[in-house]
Amino acid sequence: MGDTINILVVGAGAVGAFYASRLQHHLFPPHSPNKTSISLVCRSNYSAVLNSGFTLKTRPFGDYTFRPDGVFRTCDDAANSGVRWDYILVATKSLVQLSADGTNPRPASMAAADLIAPAVTPAHTAVVLIQNGVGIETPYRQRFPANPILSAVTVIAAAQTEPGVVVHHRWMRIAIGPYTDSVDGSESHDSTGRDTLSATRTSSLVDLFKLGGVTDAEQHTSRNIQIVRWHKLGLNAAFNPSSVLAGSRPTYELLVDADAREHCEAVMAEVFHAAKIIFKLDAFPPQSHPESAFPTLSPSATREYPKLATIHEIIESSLRNKTFKSSMVLDWESQREMEVEVILGNAVKIAKRFAVQGMGRVQGMYALLKLAEKARVENAGDARKEKSSL
Known part of the structure; x- marks a missing residue:
């Protein structure tokens, strides 16, 4: 440069x-x-x-x-x-x-x-x-x-x-x-x-x-940034699709409802379980201790895992913002395309590649939101055809 x-x-x-x-x-x-x-x-x-x-x-x-x-x-x-x-x-x-x-x-x-x-x-x-x-x-x-x-x-x-x-x-x-x-x-x-x-x-x-x-x-190293990416995926996969499926509710309203909160916690647990297997970890979020053999470091180098919040800490932090609506909710309300594939679809496909079991909630929301988005596209097309025929 x-x-x-x-x-x-x-x-x-x-x-x-x-x-x-x-x-x-x-x-x-x-x-x-x-x-x-x-x-x-x-x-x-x-x-x-x-x-x-x-x-x-x-x-x-x-x-x-x-x-x-x-x-x-x-x-x-x-x-x-x-x-x-x-x-x-x-x-x-x-x-x-x-x-x-x-x-x-x-x-x-x-x-x-x-x-x-x-x-x-x-x-x-x-x-x-x-x-x-x-x-x-x-x-x-x-x-x-x-x-x-x-x-x-x-x-x-x-x-x-x-x-x-x-x-x-x-x-x-x-x-x-x-x-x-x-x-x-x-x-x-x-x-x-x-x-x-x-x-x-x-x-x-x-x-x-x-x-x-x-x-x-x-x-972060190349491995640790992917660990951080999967950690954030836990939040996005739990809150964004659930808020849309709940009728465009703010995240806070999901978390003060006992059943919805249990669902969000379970989705995060599914994503974190998949990440644990994909990254060959004892726990996810990983415990902070030295790790070696990063591809961008010498064999003798060590790095700690990034410090990442637990599911309980994520929930408690999210409860502080009572009016926040995720970008996926705002996109749904504005009839814009949503990030369904990169948040849900890719997670399901990558988990299958690593033979991860137990992604039922993520898979279910992926299937439902895909159909909902497809129906909205079709309905918009029908509306345009009807308008043009008037």
Whole structure:
């Protein structure tokens, strides 16, 4: 990388805008050697951001305006700008695109990988996936075999209340680690130095976030970041689909109902049981003790497992926010596609690959939400046909 670190953020919603704003170099301490140039690819909020930037209303940093160094409509425009991008942060939802009749699913991550391809410099640009779910990295590895792929897991409560206005409510935890070539982070087929570059880029990006005030930014190994990803999947799989199936209820209402709370706890237990088997652990969340044989470390190196909340701690923390609705609920209410595949479908498929038994609740919600989403697509198509015939 040169004197200026060029970062392109694809997905200028609340999460993408918030983290992009914290990477601007003027937020760094005086005399910091780091200088960044932050640009965004915007869709529906393009005009607002181009004209006025983002207005951010936050608890930890107060209210401030974030003006990106570049604003683009497409990745093609970003590629044609002449900038060599050091990082591309993908902060879009990870979806499965359906045909008009709700069939023929195609992972949207494949489309997203193709979308960002014009801006990716082979063997240089680090692609950072700030997205929910598991198994999301594979299409990017297939599309960019020589590039660093960084997997990022965030816990943040933020919303874009109108185009160009982001309200940050709670949390700004982001864990980042390199992706090798497997679900559990234990395999690497690299002989080009790509994984070494991935580890370096991970460390540099975490340092940039910390300089921007994101004190909860954490660097992880390729194995540990997948453990963190499966841990967050427990929350997403328990709360997001259940809230939709319960009639778009806030998470708090699930947890104060005894039967719904028992269901959510059971879903988390299913996901954590699967993770225990996939990662060959004695317990999940794993106990914090030294572990060796990480693919990105020397054989003698040791690392502790990340500190992760228990099911009881997750429940107690979630009870503090009485009005929070998950992104899946908001998508359902707005008749947008939901992250059903990456949160439920991929978990079921990966668990089967590892011969995991006892995923009945996750499998059941996956089947029901798939049918509900298919029915909604079909009903919307019927409504359009009826309207056109009037």
